[in-house]
Amino acid sequence: MTESEYPPISEQLDDAETARAEGRRKMDWAAQHMPILERVGEEFEAEQPFEGERIGMAMHVEAKTAILVETLADGGAEVAVTGCNPLSTHDDVSAALDTHENITSYAKREVDDEEYYAAIEAVIGHEPTVTVDDGMDLVAAIHEDYPELIDSIVGGCEETTTGVHRLRAMDADGALEYPVFAVNDTPMKRLFDNVHGTGESSLASIAMTTNLSWAGKNVVVAGYGYCGKGVAKKASGQNANVIVTEVEPRRALEAHMEGYDVMPMAEAAEVGDVFLTTTGNRDVIVREHFERMNDGVLLANAGHFDIEIDLDALDDLAVDRHEARDGVEAYELEDGRQLNVIAEGRLVNLAAPISLGHPVEVMDQSFGVQAVCVREMLENSDEYEAGVHDVPDELDKEIAEIKLEAEGVAFDSLTDVQHEYMDSWDHGT
Numbered sequence: 332m333t334e335s336e337y338p339p340i341s342e343q344l345d346d347a348e349t350a351r352a353e354g355r356r357k358m359d360w361a362a363q364h365m366p367i368l369e370r371v372g373e374e375f376e377a378e379q380p381f382e383g384e385r386i387g388m389a390m391h392v393e394a395k396t397a398i399l400v401e402t403l404a405d406g407g408a409e410v411a412v413t414g415c416n417p418l419s420t421h422d423d424v425s426a427a428l429d430t431h432e433n434i435t436s437y438a439k440r441e442v443d444d445e446e447y448y449a450a451i452e453a454v455i456g457h458e459p460t461v462t463v464d465d466g467m468d469l470v471a472a473i474h475e476d477y478p479e480l481i482d483s484i485v486g487g488c489e490e491t492t493t494g495v496h497r498l499r500a501m502d503a504d505g506a507l508e509y510p511v512f513a514v515n516d517t518p519m520k521r522l523f524d525n526v527h528g529t530g531e532s533s534l535a536s537i538a539m540t541t542n543l544s545w546a547g548k549n550v551v552v553a554g555y556g557y558c559g560k561g562v563a564k565k566a567s568g569q570n571a572n573v574i575v576t577e578v579e580p581r582r583a584l585e586a587h588m589e590g591y592d593v594m595p596m597a598e599a600a601e602v603g604d605v606f607l608t609t610t611g612n613r614d615v616i617v618r619e620h621f622e623r624m625n626d627g628v629l630l631a632n633a634g635h636f637d638i639e640i641d642l643d644a645l646d647d648l649a650v651d652r653h654e655a656r657d658g659v660e661a662y663e664l665e666d667g668r669q670l671n672v673i674a675e676g677r678l679v680n681l682a683a684p685i686s687l688g689h690p691v692e693v694m695d696q697s698f699g700v701q702a703v704c705v706r707e708m709l710e711n712s713d714e715y716e717a718g719v720h721d722v723p724d725e726l727d728k729e730i731a732e733i734k735l736e737a738e739g740v741a742f743d744s745l746t747d748v749q750h751e752y753m754d755s756w757d758h759g760t
């Protein structure tokens with residue numbers, strides 16, 4: 332057992348009792364809107380597929396994630412969990428989770444880098460047999476600092492685009508030493524969580540944090556991947572004029588054909604009122620862009636890490652800064668312009684003070700896929716060698732079918748003749 336000094340959340344709060352009650356209330360609300368996890372959870376409770384397993388998790392610890400954590404614990408696992416972003420944890424939810432006899436939660440909001448990694452190490456101290464990551468910090472810490480644990484790890488699951496991207500790079504280097512499912516890459520994740528979840532929650536968080544309108548604004552969306560598409564569509568739906576910046580020619584063309592203005596960031600910088608980065612890459616908005624921006628612009632990031640907006644450069648340019656509102660830092664430039672950064676350039680839909688993350692319904696889908704992926708990894712571990720694995724399509728469909736049934740939406744099935752037709756090649760005019 333790896334020793335860790337870092338205490339669970341219950342030992343870090345002054346009034347853990349009150350926090351637990353509030354956390355539980357938030358979880359109860361979320362659970363009422365998560366029919367997929369309810370169904371999967373019933374199966375897990377009856378079959379106990381995780382008996383004897385230890386699951387280590389680093390995710391955004393708020394109410395919906397907590398329902399996933401409980402679902403896994405109620406399926407027989409011992410679960411240790413911490414956050415995957417220093418600002419996204421809800422301490423009350425973390426405290427509520429920590430009362431479960433099979434769960435230890437180390438997640439705490441507003442931790443510094445040292446505490447953040449100490450909490451990750453505390454999770455690793457439970458010697459997980461399965462890891463569930465959002466951003467790959469657990470996989471990275473285990474490979475770098477605790478390689479002796481790798482032999483006893485059956486596999487892992489990764490929630491987000493950035494994490495899958497990091498894992499694929501690690502795999503390409505031959506450095507990934509256990510199998511991990513790319514949960515992000517499933518249709519049930521990308522088409523809903525990335526598009527609708529990021530679109531709705533980023534815009535809602537910015538609007539609530541600033542109390543400003545979208546209508547009539549020039550909204551610059553950096554990156555036209557699944558997240559950028561969602562943000563662009565929803566901003567446009569709220570009567571903003573959307574400008575897209577891209578580096579990939581087909582995506583730039585797609586955005587153009589969708590009716591958005593497409594231009595380089597250097598040009599967009601001069602006309603934008605709100606800038607929202609969704610690229611997963613670094614240095615998307617840098618000094619030369621800040622220099623051209625109008626007074627009063629809003630800057631926010633919806634990518635996993637806080638590297639898309641170069642805040643060091645902005646800080647260098649600024650002669651002063653102040654907290655303009657909760658979650659809004661105003662950088663004052665020498666010529667009097669004020670550029671407003673929301674949530675420290677961190678994942679805006681989770682890291683602003685009032686942020687709640689993606690809507691419950693989409694997280695039910697993503698976490699439904701997570702839950703069945705953990706089951707699959709343990710049940711069929713022989714089939715998965717070290718490396719990144721696509722989620723079997725049947726599992727993804729299973730989750731879609733549960734959701735459709737819960738929504739009361741019926742759909743068609745192929746007839747035998749149609750099946751045969753689709754499988755044959757010898758038909759023509």
Ligand code: RBV
Binds near residue numbers: 391635678
């Ligand atoms: N995400 N989680 C939430 N628990 O409220 N909201 C968004 C939540 C996930 C989402 O799936 C995305 O891939 C990831 O956060 C980015 O870190």
